[in-house]
Amino acid sequence: MIRTALAALLALALAGPAWAHRVNVFASVQDAEAGEEVVVEAKFSTGRIPALGEVVVEDAAGTVLATYPLEDGAARFPLDRAAAAGGLSITVRTDDDHEGYWLLTPADLGEGGS
Numbered sequence: 001m002i003r004t005a006l007a008a009l010l011a012l013a014l015a016g017p018a019w020a021h022r023v024n025v026f027a028s029v030q031d032a033e034a035g036e037e038v039v040v041e042a043k044f045s046t047g048r049i050p051a052l053g054e055v056v057v058e059d060a061a062g063t064v065l066a067t068y069p070l071e072d073g074a075a076r077f078p079l080d081r082a083a084a085a086g087g088l089s090i091t092v093r094t095d096d097d098h099e100g101y102w103l104l105t106p107a108d109l110g111e112g113g114s
Contacts, residue, residue, distance in 0.1 A: 023050065023100030027090045029079055029109060036079040042070060042092040042100065049073035053094040060086030070094070084109055 022045045030039050038057075043049045053070035057077070065083055068075045070092055088104040 023092055023094060023098045025090065025092045025100040025102040027088075027102040027104055029104070032076075036081070037076050038079050038088070038090070038104070040068075040070070040075040040077075040090055040092065040102070042073050042094070044098070050092075050094040050096075050098070053092055056091045056093065058089040058091070059083055060088075062089070079109075081109070081111075085111060 023042055024045060025040065025042050027038055027040045029036055040055050042053070050070065050073055055068045055070050055075040055077075057065045057068070059065055065080070065088075066077065068077050084104070085106065087106050087109070089101060090104065091099060091101040093099050
């Protein structure tokens with residue numbers, strides 16, 4: 001019983017630092033004056049905003065469509081509806097090698113009978 005409790009405490013102690021540096025990512029589609037764009041926002045679970053990084057955009061098949069810079073926790077890029085028809089995977093990698101992702105499904109994009 002004591003061993004089990006110690007093992008559980010050790011597991012939580014080791015997992016704590018990983019949780020503290022998790023990058024939370026959110027992406028949505030917004031109408032801009034020149035057309036639709038995807039807006040990506042990222043921050044650490046502590047609330048700190050990553051200064052620099054990159055945003056990797058993949059289609060539903062896992063093909064990289066583009067890479068954009070992340071500056072002050074945000075990035076914007078035009079929405080290519082044809083490439084995004086099956087959905088998009090948006091991965092944020094910070095300059096200090098932390099990573100998080102967001103999936104934009106066809107329903108999020110207004111596809112598929114909406």
